[in-house]
Amino acid sequence: MTKSFSEDTLILNALSPGITSMTAVYSALTLFTNLKKDGDTSSRFNIIFFQEDGPNYLENFTLNPEYIIMALKSLEPAIVKGNVGGGIFLGIAILIDVFKKISEKSFRLIILTDSGTPKISKLYLPVLETMIDQIKNMPFFMDIIRIDIEDLEEDTKLMKLAGICNGSIYRINNVDSLPSILEILALKREVSSETKYNSKQISIPKENQQFYINLAEYPIELTRPETCSICGLKDYNAMVKCPNCGIVAHKICWALWTEESTIGIPHIFRCHNCYNLIKLEKDFIEKVKLAKKVKEAQILPQKNILDIKEYLESLETQDGPKIVHIHDPMGIPSEEFIEEGYNFNENREEEIATEDGEEVRFILCPHCFKMITNQYKRCPNCHRILKN
Ligand SMILES: [Zn+2]
Ligand SMILES: [Zn+2]
Ligand SMILES: [Zn+2]
Structure with a gap:
């Protein structure tokens, strides 16, 4: 279809x-x-x-x-x-x-x-x-x-x-x-639009899923009593908020909501208030869904996602x-620079990891997916280790 x-x-x-x-x-x-x-x-x-x-x-x-x-x-x-x-x-x-x-x-x-x-x-x-x-x-x-x-x-x-x-x-x-x-x-x-998750989205092949998982943010955990925007109950426990718009929900309510707004990966979904891409732990969502099947869920997401046209x-x-x-x-030299022997090392921000004679290539950081050259030991964007 x-x-x-x-x-x-x-x-x-x-x-x-x-x-x-x-x-x-x-x-x-x-x-x-x-x-x-x-x-x-x-x-x-x-x-x-x-x-x-x-x-x-x-x-x-x-x-x-x-x-x-x-x-x-x-x-x-x-x-x-x-x-x-x-x-x-x-x-x-x-x-x-x-x-x-x-x-x-x-x-x-x-x-x-x-x-x-x-x-x-x-x-x-x-x-x-x-x-x-x-x-x-x-x-x-x-x-x-x-x-x-x-x-x-x-x-x-x-x-x-x-x-x-x-x-x-x-x-x-x-x-x-x-x-x-x-x-x-x-x-x-x-x-x-053939996907088992949601007809509004296309399916994402396994090898590309990590990219989308990395784009999504975890919600922020709260410790004070707040009212859940999905079920309407005020609670102290396991409340989280959207890092973009700040709307509050039970973590469990959002886990149930994921089915409505997943992007094609079960634990990656969109906030019902602002469309921000959010993730919850895969295990948590599976547990919540299992519990829902065994026993009729007490809490169901009532909230409809806001109208996209009005939002735009x-x-x-x-x-x-x-x-x-x-x-x-993007800090990238043009063809002319490269042909004239552009010196990448002059522009370094972190330790250089390339051996003498190793060709400098552009790569994507496997953690944050920013484009960098293969000369770094740590990603200059997310600072995570690239190689030993
Ligand atoms: Zn709730
Ligand atoms: Zn939001
Ligand atoms: Zn990175």
Whole structure:
């Protein structure tokens, strides 16, 4: 069985201003966003575009696509061609952040490239493949539009990346064909909803489950008497609260609630008040469910999850989202730097673990899933040990 979700679309603009007319891009993007809004009013948008010293994006996805065009226009003279590899990393990081807080969405990354767009460094590829494979279950789709580019080798590279998440490459001769491609891409992507847990989510294969388990947070344990937001009883014992919105519930009530809002892994679920991704111990949930079967449960989750459309509207700010500028796309050197013999060791933050002559590679930290190089003994992000 297939179905589709409301979509959050992130446009990655890696076009070169001297080569592709931005005016044509604005009208194509306006057509695209209008089609998406016509199809589903809860469609949201964001954009990544580059200045000389790093990328920009909107701090939040927005229901109002005019903010995308306004952001581009406001910085147009300073826009430069984009580092696609770094842009994909940044895009994935932005989307993972939204996934942790919002339910019932598909995530789309649409990449615009032309003949001035730099190639993706080979150093990026293995870790990009791993990341895309892991987030494809959110669900995530990446499509790449290539305007007037003759480069079979780069096409093959990009095709492989897009293929991991059921995405495609679209090759066009000039920007005039951009609207017709975006018209196709404005259609929602279908996902298979065959899962034994919850029809609102797709199933997550075993090998990718650890990634989602690590994204989820444990609720905070409380010691003072509080009222449970699920069963309505005031209690001293085993009360926990959501680390994001602070809503309080019995741990056991939340364990029973998991079936209603699991993401496809039984002990990973969403808060009924704010959609935050939460986890409880696997054993605890199994015990609670077993007890429920043996004896009729005294406590049943009465609370319905809040309406996603109303929730998305409540997140919009009156003046629109701010433009965020970061200096270095994920601290990753571009192809040019690598070819000129960029010295990774000068940028180290922790002990270096690579032996002389060992090739420096990008890896994902197995604990926090941040992208790092293989030269660290401890992860510079979560500080856990990577190797002896
Ligand atoms: Zn309760
Ligand atoms: Zn919450
Ligand atoms: Zn880490």
